[in-house]
Amino acid sequence: MLLPVLVFKKMKKFILLIFFVFLGLFLSSDEVFANSPYDQSSLDSFNLLSQGFDGFTLSNIEDNFVIEKISFRVQFIQNVSTTTIENQCPTLDQSLGFQINQGDTAILSRFYHNPVADSSEKIIDFDTAFLNITGSDLPSLIFYIGHSVQNGFFCGNSNFGAQMGSANVTSNYVSHWLNDNTNTPEIYFNGNANSKTPVLIVPGVLGTEIFKGDEELWANPKMAIPIGDDDFMDPMQFNANLTPSDPAVYFREVIKQRPFFNYTEDLIQEFTSQGYTENEDLFTFPYDWRYGVNQANIDALKAKIDEIRNGGEVDIIAHSTGGLLVKKYVIDNPGNHHLGKAVFLGVPNTGAPKAVKTMLAGDNFNVHGLSAAEMKKIAQNLPVVYDLAPSQEYFDSKGSYFKTIKQKFLAKDEVKDLTHQETLDLLINGRGMNQAAYNNAGNLHTESFDNFDLRTQGVDLYNIVGCKSGTIGKVVEKYKGQDLFGHPILEYLEPEETPGDGTVPLESATNLPVDQNKKFYALDANHGKMPSQNGIRQQIVNIIVGTNLDTQGKLTQDINNCKLKGKAVSIYSPLDIEALDQNGNRLGIAEDGSLQNDIPGADFNVFGDHKFVYMPEDAGETYKINLKGTGSGSFTLGIKDIDANQVTQSQNFINLPVSSTTLGTLEFADNQAQLLLDNDGNGTVDQTLAPTSVLDANQSLDLISPETTATVSGIVGNNGWYKSDAQVSLTALDDNSGMLETLYSLDNQPYLSYQSPISLISEGPHTIKYYSVDNAGNNEAVQILEIKIDKQAPEFTVWFDFASQSFKFSAQDNLDSNPQINCTSIDCQGSDQAGNTAALNFKQTKISNLYSLNLSKISYNGVGTNFVENLFTVGLSGKNLQNSAQAVLIKKQQVAAIGFTRDKNESKIVELQSGGSLKTYVLSGLHLIKLKTNNQNLSAKVE
């Protein structure tokens, strides 16, 4: 019992602090900070119909329209003294009222008299079910509102509508019963909701929750956890036969809101604020987007429309893939689709190259922590990804969306913009994409589908497209050969950027026949957020409801505002990039290695070590660009200026050294780039570098690597060997931007810049690696040249063979382990693998059991030299000639002799020491004297 008291005493201040924190939390609900002193809940079941002084019209009224109640939220002013009003209305009291007209005929009017003493803000209800309109010939009802005087509606004018139509009078009267002119009366009514056309929101790919059991596979915030490979999403995969790998996976609701990600919630709220109620006149259409545009999803959409339309039409908002679904639905239900207005948002009518990029390299969809590899795995057999890939129509209207650069050995790179069919062939046969899924997508994206005019089916079509965000327009793949297992070695270069919404190119989104005045270009569109994006969601509501909400200048109807103007930065290296705009928005690699792109209109792609960034500059944006080394090696950084979608200039920093401690900042002064490098990361700038090259528009497009030719000079021998010193000359050519430098590495030493021919003097094999770099930063593939030098001819060894009782000869070479030798009784010819030759001339005699040999001359590669006087003598004695004596004399140089006694089986050896003394010693067994040639000299050795 004492413990809690003790704890309380000790923690008194802290507990009080916590208490007040929580007290504050509850007391600080929004109502405390709101201005309204009354209970708003009484209006919860009401729809806000109008806010302002003007009257309004309810259109599309259907049969049995019932107004159950009308409420005004107003505040009267006490002690008003307005000369104008008093002049017009000398006996004012404070009342308000409304009148409902059908056409010019007033069918109902009511008013409320306010006690003069009461000036509080209040809600005034007219709560009788007073109006029940039947019949189908009621196109609209007109509501007029105003204040009344003298138990009547109007001051000096019995026509309520005319009164409201007069701005001056209205203003005066309003000031009479409102606090000020900025406060406006709010009119609510609770009536039959049939007055609104139902609205259906059809989301795009990834726009519906996917579950397995109770586990959310998409879009579970745990995908942002920077640990693990996100394989909890594996069940979302499809098999190669386009069936789900896990049949237990199912979809739930359209994604509305996740922490920090608002997909449709704000759009729904925008409609709600206009009087719409979810599941009454505002609906969403969840579906299993993994299947793409298939019959089941089309049937489900039809069923949903039939369910909600109440015998009338449905207005539809379709995002991304949802637009393809709606288009197919209309095509399949001609004259029976029941669609009124249709608003398309970022619909990839002819596809998007980003789908191809996702299949080849994955994508983390800008979610930190989401594994691009996991998404690539899932994308492999997912039908929707293929439905979103560019179609033949995309190619026909915009051109190639896939460029290949085939690196060739000792030949110029082959660059090709593939046709649609060539791209399909490559992706299916060379990259393992799913042929059946591509066939299905081809069947969907026929020419008639891609160009289908929904207006011909009576759809009131609107198109909102993102137009100014950098978007992948063309994937650029470099093929560098095959690995040991036959797999292609691929590198992805900077994709070509095109205007769009970051995912769907403008050309694809606008490939939709629509009235020009119903086409809107969103300037800062982010494809995945378009439904709720600020400006866009207001425009959607304006289209559907007819309101005039402020779109905050984020949309335009002039396509000239859509051209890209900005900078495209490419980095080829172990180097991370971070860009911060003037508002603090960040683009770069997060700590966990995932991508972050919060800069509106920017694009960020990563392929392996290569990073590609597009940053818009058309609105005067400024950026701070930081670099950070992640490994050792070299980096190349290119900056392209883009104006009106065209590259106008590029500045390149090429092959600069980088380490994991390297920090850098990229600055621009008068658009001239300057790179500040802090090599050791100590916070001090060590180098300030100007661009290695500055290229014009044409040179900036150079994607082809230079080509280097190596020429070797020297005496050529056999089998690829050189018999002399060699010199290697490197000559490089580039077809566009011009040569920057050629680099070479001799025998795996560090690379050096090539300035003059490389001299190879030492014998043996040499390896020269070399490549060239052009001014656009294109690095040629490393070429390897093997050069073998053997300048020395073989040497000879002579000894006496006691078995055959004759002199024997052998040849040795410093580099050839098995040189050739061919001897006669007077000479020997030797040659090595390089073709070096040696000739040994000698004279041998035999007198009884005495054998002698005199070496007279040796020639190397035809150049001969006489030996000093020499004599090699061998005598045999004893029974069966078992004893022997060997002696070698080389004049003024060496004397050696061996006497061998078989009985003792020992060799007695005498050698002349260098000081002139004799050294005598005994070894067991028979030993031999071997006479060797060595670069025109002779030597003897006891072995």
Add this chain to the structure above:
Amino acid sequence: MSKKQKIWLGVFLAMFIIPELLWSPILNTLYELWQSGNVIPFRENFIMASDNLLYFRLVNFMQLVGIVFASVVLFKTSNKKFISWFLLSILILFSFFNLVVFYLSFAFAGVSF
């Protein structure tokens, strides 16, 4: 703890507590993470609106600075009594929550598909 240290502790705690009282950015986010599927904030307010993400990050960063420095001040002035360690543990826990929320405000906000 000196008067100066108490003032600093108060300032740092206020940097954390006042935004939490006004808009509950951390409580809101943790509450959303607690939910499965579509989420509803604990308290709707302007800072939770997707259009105001920059303000959210700014406020949340200020909270992070406040709670971390409050922890540092408390640690440096700790008299190693139970109550000090207990308070410190609480602050560290809040710092962790704050850090998670700050990370998520970057991690999930850029979603684009």
